[in-house]
Amino acid sequence: MDLELKDIPGQLVLALQPISDFEGNIVSVVHHRDKKTPRGMIPVQVTFEIDGAKVSDLIDKLKSGGIIVARVGEERLRERRAVILIGHIIHSDIRDTIDQIDATGYAEVMDLAMSMPGIDQRSSARLVINAAGKREMESAVELLRNIAREKDLLLIEPI
């Protein structure tokens, strides 16, 4: 998010506080004190993770504090995690497994690689899951754990 702040003390806090208030996780802040805009404002680039549903309320809040929101760039699904599944993956309906993850709205299966040595033998699959943030990834993997338990699949997670 690109913001423009007035050149008076205390403005940066005024800009960052609402992000925290909306439970955003600030990743980086770049403060360009030397590059004033034609309007005499100071540009600031803030990168943060936040629940997408809260973004418009956050923008309203920033505006009401006198901050100009110049640009909002969205990069969804920042977290990536690979997992392995072993078992009767096809018989236990891999499509349904993927659909359940995709249906969460905050996570999706980006890549699937399978290896099936033979009929009646257990297959192995590698799933790459993307999710909006760390918390979303945790819930997606928790969901996958439950699915694996239900379908009697062995789930191998990263350390």
Place this chain on the structure above:
Amino acid sequence: MKKIRISIIGFGVIGSGVAKVISEKKGYIKSRHGIDLELVGIGERHGSIVCEDGIDPMEAYDLAKSREMYKHPCWKEEMSGIDVVREVNADIVIEATPTNINSGEPGLSHMMTAFKNKRHVVTSNKGPLVVAYKELKRTAEENDVQFRFEASVGGAMPVFNLVRESLQANKMLGIEGILNGTCNYILTRMSTEGLSYEHALSEAQELGIAETDPSYDVEGIDTACKLVILANAIFDMDATYKDVEVEGITGITPESLKLASDEGYAIKLIGEVRDGLRVAPRLVPKDHPLAVGGTLNVISLHTDLAGEITVTGKGAGAIETSSSILSDVINISKYEFEGT
């Protein structure tokens, strides 16, 4: 020079290995630490060697190898391991009988008896630690003697002594590692050679790395027992085997190892103490410190001050494990010496 009198109970691979190392290192330990180790009793299942004036450890080792301990001039057929613990005047009892994770016996009785007779105990035997850690610790304290078990987890690797001495200002936040060399060997061979689980297992059995009945290792039970010991001794928990969530390696396919490898991961059987106790095959990035191969063990300690500390080394073997046992023996001897 301080003379420290030692009994060894259970004279198998480890017990006799310790005798061999005592024989080889006696001079070094004397000159370096001012401690004169003297073996005075060896308790076996079907008899014992007892000699208050000292047993030549190498002679006992050789007799054990040829299964002729009864030929020793001080052989006492009617004396069992527990009698040696009770009656032989030793400062330190080294307990190296087989592990039993259900009853802890015979090791548990040996240790309790040693404490009640004011003898320090050093052990490699996980059974009693898994079944009755708190009780053992309390009894040792009540009798004002030491209880050390560095060899019970990770063989040669220092873990407990590292935490007790070098990391003593730290709070431990978590532990994870590869604690079973047999599983690590099987997974490594499956991964590098594309072998099936069954194939890699029988290879390990031929090499003497896996037991004829491998279930204790491959089902993750051994790793789980080590986690229980770590949890109790380092995190002051009151955990038992039932508290560990356990998944072994029997379900791992060569295809899964390949799929993992293509993404930059190895699959390792990892034991973890964090919020709970868990043993499971996990994906480990190939360049991660935990990604050690072959029969190696590795452990990472997460601490508040030092950050992450990782040690790796041989998790089994008579000589390697004796390194940990002797380290405990020397530590206790120094404590005895200083009387503090």
